[in-house]
Amino acid sequence: MTPSNRIQRVSDTQGRAAWLVSGHEWVRELLADPRLSRSHPNPEHPVRLTQPGLFGGPIPDPEGELADLQRMRKLLTPSLSARRMESLRPRVETIVDALLDELGRSGSPADFHTIVAFPLPALVICELLGVPAEDRADFCRWQIEAKQVSRPAVARGGLQSLWRYLGTLIERKRWVGSDDVISDLLDAAKRDPKLTDDGIAHLAAGLLFAGHAPVVAIIDRGMLLLLTHSEQREALRRDPALAAGAVEEIFRFASPIERLRTARRGGLTRYASVDIEVEGATIRAGDTVMFAVQEANEDESVFSDPKRFDITRERIPHLSLSHGAHFCLGAHLARVKLQYLFVRSFERFPRLRLAVPLEEIQPVRDAVAGAVSRLPVIW
């Protein structure tokens, strides 16, 4: 049988053979397939494509990964639930308003990326973890340093400072708990002796890393989309109730600067843990499987006129937050802050627009799709 064109043999970014899954139905189906895992079944395999859940080091063992993942999700899900995020909403709104004040104070033109998009997710994670206001500047600086992979000494220093700080914070919260994720985890540790302070610090650091770069990229992407689609922006300004749809459409839609370049294929990646027959193709145990998420988000059989950015669509079942066992745990939190941010930005700055032609906005290479290095705006 010939493999369907939804499951194709391709090369991955390093030129190695891989499978590419496309089409909304197949991407959705195979993302939820437990035979595709983020760990490689062969212990000798040198490459890891993604982190196994949030519990640290590589495990060449799909079953071990699954157990880790289930444990991590069970611990974090109550702290990140929709109900919990609603109670966080007023604090998130205060953070957004303060950053928009800062944008206003800096004067037009200003860099929306540096003043708003970049600090917002880290400050919200500080709120989520219960990092006190006086420690936030240091905490945010260390997390920036920790990600400087091209400067290993700086990255190591940042990571060590973060780690030391998390240890102190956990110790403090053991005595004076409050309404935050670290206090929740300390409570969970009373019932689960396997959850050590190191385990709690791992989860907290994992949230910081998982919940920063993609949110910055989505804020930049959303702002660029709204600034370049005036009728959609005006619709949102007139009717803030469109915020939920606007955010889902921003998740679905590719960044306008990526549209100027070759489309990226392949987003999320997995390894087959056993041989899998699918659509006439035989995916062998150990094969790499990549998912064309952006293409799935533009599948005509699911989205009418998919290349049109339209915040009033009725249903937007995009796959940008993944699907199945790894579905993004921060989805509610991301929605709460993005909905408020986009509505407030245009309420506060009704004449907000790009300060330079779109072609001058540079994407950050090798970063999450949508990330830019600066986003100059005027109002």
Ligand code: HEM
């Ligand atoms: C708004 C932007 C965000 C995007 C586009 C995004 C996207 C994703 C995607 C695609 C995955 C699944 C990866 C996979 O299937 O291999 C994921 C997982 C995850 N995300 Fe998000 N995310 C966002 C925001 C957040 C935030 C704000 C947090 C937390 C504060 C967060 C925490 C997590 C965690 C903990 C996982 C791991 C789930 C697992 O492995 O089971 N994310 N995210």
